[in-house]
Amino acid sequence: MYVIIVYDVNVSRVNKVKKFLRRHLHWVQNSVFEGEVTMAEFERIREGLRDLIDEEDSVVIYRLRSMPRKEVLGKEKNPIEDII
Template sequence: MYVVLVYDISLDDNGRKRWSHVFKICKKYLTHIQNSVFEGEISKVQLVKLQRELDEYIDKQQDSVIIFKSRQERWLDKEFWGVKDDATSFFI
């Protein structure tokens, strides 16, 4: 499946440290495209692993993670307004 993951980590109560952990975990599974936004192809099993890893660092009273799911990237209509920095267009 293709997902877009967006997170908002509060900077209160050790938030910078939590933010750092969340960023590193997301980067293991998805492509970083903008500030607190990641996207990419991921299996259901990988998504469960990602959620389990994030659960350790997300403060459910202060932080939020939103995942938008699509069957494939081609079903996602993506537009850029302003600076176009499409990190997903780079292939290694």
């Protein structure tokens, strides 16, 4: 499945959440990650985030069946390069 994760967490936890998500997904821009994951990896990501955040934080996870079409207006912050 393809996931997009968007988060708004306390500044004291931003780097922990970002570092954790970088191990699993592609960083798109500030507080946004995306990528293809297995169901098992998705569960690990979700549980890992639950351990890192507090009740005042917000994490939104979008689950999609396949990679969505994406249009970037302006400069893309962190482009995904095609690897052959």
